[in-house]
Amino acid sequence: MNNSINIMSELSMNDLNSKFFEIMQNETNAEDAANFIFESVCEDVTLGVLFEFHHGLKTGLTELIEGEKEEEEGYKIVNSPECDVFGFSLLKKTPDSNCSCPNCERPVSATRFAPHLEKCMGMGRNSSRIASRRIASNSREPTSYAGLLSDDEDDADWSGGSLQSDRRKRRMKNNHNKRSSKIHKGHRNNNGNHNSDSNEGATYETMSANEKKNLLLQICGVVSEHTKKLCTRSTRCPQHTEEQRRALRNSVLEPSTPESQTMGLADEAGSPLDSSPSSSCSSSSRKRDRHRAAPKMKNKRDRNMSPNGRD
Amino acid sequence: MNDSGCIHLSNFKAAKGANPYKIVHAFFVSCTSYEARRYKATSCLCFACGQTGPRMHSCLHCIYFACYGGHVLDHSKTKKHFLYVDLSYGNIYCAQCQDYIYDREFTDISRTLRMKEAKSLGISVPFTPWLPNANEAMALRRMRKRRLISPHTTIGLRGLQNLGSTCFMNCIVQTLIHTPLLRDYFLGEKHKCKTQGSGKCLVCEVSKLFQEFYSGAKTPLTLHRLLHLIWTHARHLAGYEQQDAHEFFIATLDVLHRHCMNGVEDTEKKENGRCNCIIDQIFTGGLQSDVVCTSCSGVSTTIDPFWDISLDVAGPGSLQACLERFTRAEHLGSAAKIKCSNCRAYRESTKQLTLETLPIVASFHLKRFEHSSQIDRKISTFVSFPAELDMTPFMSTHRRAVDAADNNNAPQGIFEDNRYSLFAVVNHLGSLDAGHYTAYVRQMKGSWFKCDDHMITRASLREVLDSEGYLLFYHKTVLEYECDVS
Incomplete structure (x- = not known):
């Protein structure tokens, strides 16, 4: 094998090709050649790993990348049956925070953001009804939000204020309507339709x-x-x-x-x-409707198999 | 970091520049053309012993090849030529320093020529280790503290605020954040966005989320911008009332897939007509559908991309049994005749679905919600699912071999490894009317957590496997290198 390669450097490509086929006719040569190639590849790959390692050490890159390990103390998982991994009590509610609605840029209570956004984007089941009422009230009182607020008073987030002030408004409205029920469920139906499953004055008995x-x-x-x-x-x-x-x-x-x-x-x-x-x-x-988990599954398999909007 | 070579190389570069290195590299290291490969094949032999090795080097001062078995040293002694190019990787050996030395200019030349080589051979660019640029090196020097992910810290975990029945979103986000390859992609800051800072790109938003999860902060996150972006770009979700986690998952992948294109030049967009965005690279597989005519046995085959597989839940069983049913040949019956192109007539036929290509992340959706005109119901039947899953039996190639009853010639080669391991499970608790979603996610091997909105608690694998299971996510265990030789 090595001898034949020695000769090669003096040969033209054509000669080399014919010489190659001639040598490979011999099974022992072919096997030698296969082993030679395998070993060369192995050596090359090993050398690559060594060079990478050497490069890291010599240039200081390894040291630079590794740096120093950050102190873990502040991030340790809390192991307690009463807490989650961060050490927050499992029983306590997380404090609510406000976020700014990306659609209308108003501050909205985070826990009420999704229902707000649904209406804000005009996507919900009732959005068209709400929208048309809003338009109507706006045309009556173009410069005021008053009509808008009383129209949608279940929609706390529209007030843009804190929940408390909203509650206060509600309570005022409630008193005004002379509604004795403390059950908030009734509030939505301020337009006269009495809620059928209202629990006014109800006791468990x-x-x-x-x-x-x-x-x-x-x-x-x-x-x-x-x-x-x-x-x-x-x-x-x-x-x-x-x-x-x-x-x-x-x-x-x-x-x-x-x-x-x-x-x-x-x-x-x-x-x-x-x-x-x-x-x-x-x-x-x-x-x-709201808590329906999985809407219409008919033909789901067919639909799922071809991801949306792709050819 | 010091990669400015050595004094001997600096002197050489001052006298002769980088050109001698470029030429040696282009011809005998990277071989950027057919000509070069011919030269290398015919002439790279040690000038002293005529051997092909060990470890061939080329003198940088004159035309001279020598092996590392002593002849490099001989040449440097007799000729006082001290710099040599190693012909496997293009690294410089300095005989005066008696070591390999690394020069950034030469390293960059080497990388450029490697790309040229790959182009000339029509192969993908070979792997090269990451090198920081000047800014990155500075940042690494300034900030020496390294944050490590360990099973004992909360790094990588974060609770998500419920925004008013948005648990369907929270569990999908937890799943995506804990998808190993997505994590590598985003923490490696691979998303380069043209719309940067506009706040309109969902991929940028997810990128920010990853930073938040790994920031070490403990307070729950509020995903209001994410929800807004998804609803804006997937109007069909029709907002708040439609809160199926599966539907949300598919819609999110779709929006991400579309937004991935924001940062990509038109020319790179499609490789062999296939989208190569990160979402498609990770989640897309190919589903093969074979329709066989019962008269002439002619087969009509189509392959469609898929992001997930929806499986019928018919009585207690296992995921494997569901998949077995899914890939079984099905007689379409006399009512559903299909035109056979062979017979040129409508014929009865059988249809079989198999997996032609597997995605890196295999997502299974157990159809636990039944909606018909008569009844809407949830099927809470127990379906067991394994922590480790071999997908080989459901592959098109495997099925063909089995059907041919020719197991000895099974085409699945020794290189094929279709093992998957479970990394996330989304569960639906409660009834159809009032329900709640939670997710189990694997933070690292053997370390599971239950994500229930803002609450993250430790979980055991047993607990995960005993849960009902609505969406199951598996990650490929062994990743193959791409080898698309055109």
Whole structure:
């Protein structure tokens, strides 16, 4: 093999080709050649790794890249059954913050951002209705937002203010309407349609098991010691503790069924039901739509197989 | 970092410039043309011993090839020529320093010529290790602290604020953030965007998200800009009411795929008619559909791209059983006759789906939600899924071999490795009407976390595998190098 290569440097390419085929006719030569190629490739690859390593050491690049290990102390995972990995209590609600809506640039409560954006972008089921009403009220009162606010009073985020001021407005509106109910569910239907599943003055005694269950999926439900009324704030209301809520659910939904347990769990896991009291979960049909998990699956397979908008 | 060679090389460059190096490299190292390859094949032998090695070098001062087995040294002693080019990689050996030395100018020349070589041979550019530019080197020097990802820290984890029933988005974002190849892409800052700073590019937004996840901050993130961008660019999601995590996943991939094109020149956009954006590189596979005519056995084959596979849930079983059913030949029946191009008539036929090419990330969607005119229901049947999955049985090539009952000639070569490992699971809890999504994600091997909006807690693999499973995400275990020789 080596001898034949020695001769090669003096030969033309044509000669080289014919010589090559002649040599490769011999099986031993062919095997030698294959081994030679394999070894050369191996050597080359090994050399490449060594050069990379040498380059890093010689130029100081390895040292530069490795630097110094950052102190891990501040980032250690918290191992506690009551906390998540960051050390936040599993029972405590995260403090709400405001974010600026990229569509209308108004400050919006983060926990209410999605329903706001839906309306803001005019995408929701009711958006056309809301939009047309807004246009109508704007034409009546072109320079004021007053009409707009009262039109949509379930839409807390439109006020642009804090939740509290919004609540105050609502309360004022409520008093004005002489509505005694503390249940916020009724608010949406200020246009006269009385809410059919309104729970005004309701106590747990008068409700069916199913009604209780549904209600407790949506509200805190703890019974006040003073007024003997149900707390209608969200399932994460700060007024009452998780323990109180759990105790209530255990007593109201007894005998303790697996269902009631799962329900309790779902609450802790942060059920997607709006956690803000100004939630617009008004009618059961609306709620149903909102929390529908997977819409129309017909022909899904066919559709999925060809990613959208691609040829 | 010091890559300015040595005093001997500096003196040489001052006298003769970089041209001698360029010529030696172009002809005998990178061989940028057919001519050059011919020269190399016929003349790269040691001038002293006539051998092809070990480790051939070329003198930088005169025309002289020598092997490292002593003849480089001989030449440097007799001729006082001290600089040599190694002919495998183009590195410089200095006989006075008695070591290889590295000069940035020469390194850059070497890289340029390597690209020329790849172009001349029609192959992809070979791997070269990363080198920092002057700014990057400065940044590395100034900021010496290195943040490491370890199973004991929260680096790479972040809770996501629920924006009002947006758990469907949060679980998909957690999945994307924990997709190993996407992480490498974004933390490597590979997305170069033309619209930079406009706030309109979803890929830029995801890039920012990665920075947030790895920043070490602990407070939950608010994804309001992301939601706005996706709804703006995927109007069909029709907003808030339609909150299926699967639909959101596909829509997000689609918007990302479209926005990836923002930073790409038109000429680079398509390689062999195939999109090579990062989303397609990671998520796109090819689904083969074979329709066989029952009369003439003629086969009509089409291949369609896919991003995920939707599987029917029919009774308790396993993911593998679902895939087995998915790839089984199906008789289309007499009511669905298809025109056979062979028979030129409408015939009954069978249809079989197989996987022609596998994506790097295989996403499975278990169809747990049934919607028909009579009933809408959720199927909570237990479907087991493995931590490690071999996709070979569902490949087109494998199925052909099995059908031919010719297992000895199975075309799957020894190089084919179709193993996948689970890295994310999205679960739907509760009923159809009131539900909640959570995700399990793998931060690193053996380290699982449960993501429930703002709450991130540790999870065990057992817990993950025992969960119901709605969307399952698997990552290819072994990545092959691209070898598209045209």
